[in-house]
Amino acid sequence: MLKKTLAAAGLPATGRFVPKAGWVSRAWIGEDVVVRGSSDGQVLDAYRHEAAVADLLAGSAVPHARHIAHGDGPDGPWCVTERLPGRSLHEVWPAADRRTRRTIIESLGTALRALHRVPVPAELLPPWLSGALAGGEWPAYHPPVVSRTLQRVEAARRRPGHDPRLLADVAAWVQERLVLFEGDALVLVHGDLHGSNVIVDGGRVTGLVDFAEALAQPADAELDTLLRWCARPAEFPPTPEARGLDAPALAEVPRWLHDAYPELFEREHLRERLDVYDMHMELAIHAHHPHEDVRATARGRIARLLRGHSHRDGLSW
CATH class of the missing domain: 3.30.200.20 (Phosphorylase Kinase; domain 1)
Incomplete structure (x- = not known):
């Protein structure tokens, strides 16, 4: 080939x-x-x-x-x-000292600020995501599209054995929070930002790669996958057979990114907005994933979100 x-x-x-x-x-x-x-x-x-x-x-x-x-x-x-110079952040991170790690994240903040300033058509969506939102198969479960979150609730209701009370609570929860996104400016969001999609050379980000999930969304949607990667890096190995990074090694990443790109974190009601992004993904998994055990895990995470808890509980910035 x-x-x-x-x-x-x-x-x-x-x-x-x-x-x-x-x-x-x-x-x-x-x-x-x-x-x-x-x-x-x-x-x-x-x-x-x-x-x-x-x-x-x-x-x-x-x-x-x-x-x-x-x-x-x-x-x-x-x-x-x-080909960009360097290796993936995932490959570089384990051997990098703390100073180099911070420099990498500062460079990443600069790259993201530039990305979010690129003019983007408001209708930009990955073709697979457009098809999935229209009722097709879901080959992936992120990035979030907030305006379609209630549709994910309805999709979950079509699943045999769903919990009607849980989903009724979710629908009300989402409805209360959609007002937080009214009037949002849409920017170019990478949509799948984690260690394997950032190329680093000498402590500097030389490129963001794999824009297959890039779309027009509010800038803070970028934090959805990135913070999930920091909290649960085992779920983001570079290949299905490989091992993800250790969570303690990424503990300072959110704070360093905040220092480098503070305006990304300054959105009013940020934590509530991040919860909605997270809910969108868990609902998509709960409604569409082919494996019952994975759907059950998503159902448990949905219940935790309703109680005010998420993977970000252990993160600080």
């Missing part, structure tokens, strides 16, 4: 490429480019979406990989992007 993809992109099939596994795509890391491919047809739409986001990022101050080409070949969808 690698040679065919390089040829389709108009690139020479020379040089050394290191294969790398991923959640959905396979990747080959070359000296100058990164080649990704998959047999999953949904990935083609993801690559197209990433290309559209790359156009939005062109000329901005956002560190990112230049998009080179994408397409659909006999072996499946493919994408070629520029």
Whole structure:
């Protein structure tokens, strides 16, 4: 697949490429480019979406990989992007000292501020998410779209064996909080920000990668996945077979990010807003995940949110 993809992109099939596994795509890391491919047809739409986001990022101050080409070949969808210097934050973090870690997060704050200043069409949504919100399958469960949260309640009600009283309480809870989002300005949000999607070199963020879930949402929606990663990093390994980082190693990340990008945390009623983002994700899992044990875990987290508790209870900024 690698040679065919390089040829389709108009690139020479020379040089050394290191294969790398991923959640959905396979990747080959070359000296100058990164080649990704998959047999999953949904990935083609993801690559197209990433290309559209790359156009939005062109000329901005956002560190990112230049998009080179994408397409659909006999072996499946493919994408070629520029290779950024460095390694993922996930790879760098364990061996980095505290000073280097703080410098990385300060650089990440600068990158996010630049991202949230990029002009974005208000209707920007990943194709898979548009389809899921319209009643299709849910290949992923984030990022949140607050205006559709009550629809997730209705989807959960269609599940056999649902708890009617719990979902009635959730619907009332959500309805009371939607007013917190009225008049929000929409910005370009990465939507899946965690250690594997940040590239670091020498203590500096050289790029945000994997914009397959980028969308137009309020800026503080960016904190949804990022704070969940800090609190429950075991749920964010770079591949299904790998191990996530340890939570104590990420304990200072929210405070450092606050210091670097304070306006991201200054939104009125921030914690209540974050709870709504979290509720959206747990409802999506509860309504759509194929495994009952995972849906049951989401149901328990929904009940905790109604009681005023979440994964952020142990985080401080």
